Amino acid sequence: MDFKSAKELLALCQQEQCSISEIMRRRECELFETTRDIVNHRMARVLEIMRSSATQPLKSPAKSMGGLIGGEAKKLSEHAGKGKSICGEVLHEAMMYAVAIAETNASMGLIVAAPTAGSAGVVPGLLLSLQNHYKISDDRLVDALFNAGAVGYLAMRNATVAGAVGGCQAEVGVAGAMAACATVELMGGTPEQGLGAGSTVLMNLLGLVCDPIGGLVEYPCQNRNAAGVANALVAAELALSGVQQLIPFDEMLDTMYTVGRGMPLELRETALAGCATTPSACALCGGH
Numbered sequence: 001m002d003f004k005s006a007k008e009l010l011a012l013c014q015q016e017q018c019s020i021s022e023i024m025r026r027r028e029c030e031l032f033e034t035t036r037d038i039v040n041h042r043m044a045r046v047l048e049i050m051r052s053s054a055t056q057p058l059k060s061p062a063k064s065m066g067g068l069i070g071g072e073a074k075k076l077s078e079h080a081g082k083g084k085s086i087c088g089e090v091l092h093e094a095m096m097y098a099v100a101i102a103e104t105n106a107s108m109g110l111i112v113a114a115p116t117a118g119s120a121g122v123v124p125g126l127l128l129s130l131q132n133h134y135k136i137s138d139d140r141l142v143d144a145l146f147n148a149g150a151v152g153y154l155a156m157r158n159a160t161v162a163g164a165v166g167g168c169q170a171e172v173g174v175a176g177a178m179a180a181c182a183t184v185e186l187m188g189g190t191p192e193q194g195l196g197a198g199s200t201v202l203m204n205l206l207g208l209v210c211d212p213i214g215g216l217v218e219y220p221c222q223n224r225n226a227a228g229v230a231n232a233l234v235a236a237e238l239a240l241s242g243v244q245q246l247i248p249f250d251e252m253l254d255t256m257y258t259v260g261r262g263m264p265l266e267l268r269e270t271a272l273a274g275c276a277t278t279p280s281a282c283a284l285c286g287g288h
Contacts, residue, residue: 050124064106073100098125159257163210166260196245211274
């Protein structure tokens with residue numbers, strides 16, 4: 001059940017007449033020489049951690065270690081409670097969860113790197129919101145996480161998920177691709193549509209730099225997690241509506257990697273350019 005590319009993954013889906021999540025689950029069983037029950041249990045634990053990290057800051061906001069963020073998720077929750085949200089319920093709640101997970105991460109809480117700590121809010125943010133609004137079971141959400149895992153595996157195998165190598169396009173971009181593909185499957189789309197949505201996400205964020213203020217995974221990382229769920233939702237909606245993605249996922253992943261490696265060092269997690277070197281950012285860091 002192993003696959004080295006999206007093309008091979010789609011061929012397996014067609015051959016076995018099953019979903020991306022099922023192929024990934026079988027791969028995990030073979031790789032670790034274990035049973036479906038065990039891999040499902042492990043993924044259910046992943047979901048449990050994701051849910052906790054998304055909801056805890058809504059109850060007890062905590063200031064980040066660097067002091068740059070903290071309490072943003074609760075503000076979003078209160079904003080929606082006043083009936084002032086302009087994004088719609090699914091997107092607003094997805095943003096809220098994504099922002100909350102960024103707070104949990106920055107305050108040294110337990111999170112699931114999906115695929116990285118800096119982009120950990122995108123996948124669970126969108127999936128948990130969809131669960132709430134479409135009454136989706138935990139078992140189906142576990143399936144969606146196997147799907148997301150397949151996309152993340154391809155990115156790690158054939159490109160990068162590290163901001164220091166490929167910029168934020170490799171972190172929030174890949175997280176968004178994972179979330180979009182998983183969403184498509186969750187909402188009844190085909191494997192081809194899912195990977196098409198993943199390609200669209202990477203296309204939309206192509207060239208996004210990694211420029212954390214003070215070198216901390218706090219800001220603008222938190223805002224980009226919120227933008228990541230919006231991008232994933234847009235890409236999934238396009239795919240589910242039948243809009244064709246003209247560039248296959250494998251090619252877009254290669255392109256993302258090439259663009260990332262071509263970025264100046266200053267724009268790859270070094271805090272030597274971009275948002276990190278604005279006057280306001282420097283003032284927040286004591287002028288350094």
